[in-house]
Amino acid sequence: MSLEKILQFLVNYDIFVFIGVFCCLFAFCLVNWCKNPYRRQNRKLEMCRQRIASNPRLAGLFVVMLPDEYRRQWRAYVNGGAQRPSLVFEFVPKKRHVAFWHLFALDAAVCSSYLWAFANDVSAREYVVVQVVFWLAFALFCVVDSVLFGKKEKKARRVFGKFVAQLNALQKADSKQLASQIEGIRKENAPVEETLQRASELLRKNGLEGNRTVQEQQQINKALNSLLQSYARKASSKT
Template identity: 35%
Template sequence: MNFAKCIEFFNTYDVFFAIGMFVLLVLFAVVNLIADRYRRQNRRFNAAVSDMLAHPNASFAGAEKLPEEYRRQWRAFLGGSAEKPSDVFEFVPLKRRLVSIIPFVCSALCAVLFVVAFVLDTLRTSYLLVSLLYVSVAVHAFVLIRHANIAKTLRAKRLFAKFVALLNRRADLPERKTPIDESVREINRIAKKSPDESALVRVADILRSMGLSEKRTVEQQRKINNAVNGLLQSFTARTAKA
């Protein structure tokens, strides 16, 4: 089939090409308006918020459910000296990417065909009008997609802010003496006495007695981490001297 035959075929079925062109463009726009790169992240934050609301006096135990970027921030908070999570946590925007590009490419090719057909036969002004209408609709579609992406990002930021605010309020809870605090003091006492292997066994028993599934406050978890780190440093220093 030569070029002339192709143009003749296009002229014969131009209405169907026009309908298909706009249908594909609308499909592309609708898919991108619905698609949300933050959807999975928002679900995880919602689950974390629900967990904290259900256990207002316990340490946040859903870090493993967060995206990797926020798991790193949570570990940095637990291992650091920041007073509040908001001093460490930062919102990480996701890259905006268009989806379902193929329908848009096909519709754009149809628009090009209308322009080519008009150039070959300038009497077909309707082809030029259809092409201009397509460009106008496409521009409006991209503007809508852009605004929708901005709205999705703002919604994700609000949910992130709610999550961090709950963590901050938890960090502000008054500290209460608990068996965990007594265990931490015992670990710190052992760490100061140049611990040997038997001391490590003793500390392992203490940690086992705390229970892995027991709910803890953020500050309690931080104290446990610091105490264990101090113990390991003392043991390493003692081993190096031996």
């Protein structure tokens, strides 16, 4: 089919072609506006956060649910010895990809072909009007898409922030729990040998040193000092 016949077909059925062009443009805009590159990441982070909150002791097992970039950050946190997960974890922004761009390219090519028809018949000014409306609609799409993508990224940052806050709270809770367990051993007034053995097993399991803040470590040290002082008093009373 020659170009003249194609152009003649477009001119003869211009109304139907314009309806199809703008329907395709609307579908292109709608798909891209609804597309959210952060949707899967948000779902995984929120699911992992809820699992950790419900069962903190199995936090290491739930890490496999995280996206790859955040699993790498978890390994860096575990192996790096940072005081807080928030010092290691960083939000990873997604790139914005345009879906069905080939559909838009074809749509724009069909619409722009009417400029050739207008060049052959300058009285068909409606073809120029259609071009203006089409490209103004595309410019509006770009603005709206940029605004929507910014909102999607802002929401993703909030979900990520809640996840990291949960990790920080988990570490803080572990430190408090360790200190309270040491204090509980001291208050039980068990035999000295049993007390020291239980305290030793507890420290071996949780670690005397860890990724803790100065205040948290001081709290644990205070509980240990109280336990040692109690042991010293018991030992002196026996002698």
